Amino acid sequence: MDRVLNQAPLTQALLAEAHTWMALASRDGERLGEMIAAWPKSAGRRPEMLNLHHYFVVRHAYMSDSAANARALLNRIEIESTPPWLAAEIHGLRVEQALADGRILQAERMLGSAPDQVDPQAPALRLASVMVRWLQGKITDATFLANSLKGDPAASLRYQARATAVGAVLHCSADDVPMAQHVWRELQPVFEIGFLEPLDDVPEEFVACFKLDVQRRPASRPRLRARLHKNELTARELIVLGALASNSRVELIAQQLHVSPNTVKTQLRTLYRKLGVHSRDEALRKAVEWGVV
Structure with a gap:
């Protein structure tokens, strides 16, 4: 110095x-x-x-x-007195903080109401959009956006690497471990030069999936890891949650989804556990808060 x-x-x-x-x-x-x-x-x-x-x-x-x-x-x-690239970094970090606090619907609104000097297509906001969809359980959409950012030559190496890490975790969360590990291997040259920031985007539960051989250190951004994994909903669970919003009786939901009432009860138990609730009303309040329904 x-x-x-x-x-x-x-x-x-x-x-x-x-x-x-x-x-x-x-x-x-x-x-x-x-x-x-x-x-x-x-x-x-x-x-x-x-x-x-x-x-x-x-x-x-x-x-x-x-x-x-x-x-x-x-x-x-004060974002107003910063250059556009830094304003995007700060706004993206604020969105991540909202997500870490569980304010998913607010985070989604923040993406659509960025300050005037912030480009909505800035890498920081595009990655934040991936995080929002991930937390909403929209894994396919999140994976598509992550791959788009990862392959964008106009994005910096930093954001290409972060998008690669998130994409690998998304594959792992979809139980496609071979693809997840294949994508993760693309990051090895980045880690070898000492660029470890993408590790912030890997939930602790997925560390084993990638057999991490680099030192993990405290996160340098809001701690999204546990929340991202714990609150992840499958496409089927989102369908059940949507049906729950319009029907209060298990029998009616079963008819709507063409499954047995016992199947609906099993799916609801899993859904309630992931949402951390114990009743239909609590589940719907949490879903509205997160912007899921």
Whole structure:
């Protein structure tokens, strides 16, 4: 860092930004903290660099398990005074925070009401859209969007890699383990150069699926992992949930779905367990809250 501070002010700011991104990409919390603490004062005189510094502070707070502080800092960043690419990063992170809090419907609305300077097709928002559909149980849609981002040459390596990781997990969640592992192997060259951020997108329950051989470290973004896996609904469960919204009797749902009442009862038990509820009314409230029905 001493080498950075010996440069001209603009060069100091650019070098500090580059070194801080490197610490973040490698998920090195200690190094990231050092870089933030040594952020050159000259950078604070430029609004965009000041907001970028705040963004790094937020990411470090997540890595330090200070989610409450991270959330508060994130909400205080003024997107209006940031360049479009950084505004998209911040808004995408806010969407991820809403998802981590279980506010799926709000997260979906946030995607459709981004600030004027944020491109709706920015990689950060496209990946957030994948997360929303994943949490809604729309696995096919989420996989399609993840593959689209993964193969977009206009997207940065960072977002191509994150989309690849999410796509692999989606395949694993659909019980297509061979395809999941095939997709995951595409990330090995990225991991070999020390870029470990895509690991933030892998739920703990899926670690065994990929036989991870790289060190897992604290997440540098909102902790979506457990919620993504636990609340995942299959296509059939979504159909049952939709039928539950229009029928209160098991017999009527069975007739509508052309199955036996016992089959519906089994599916409802699984559905209630995934939603963490014990009744039809609770299930429907949770479904509306998440934007599932």
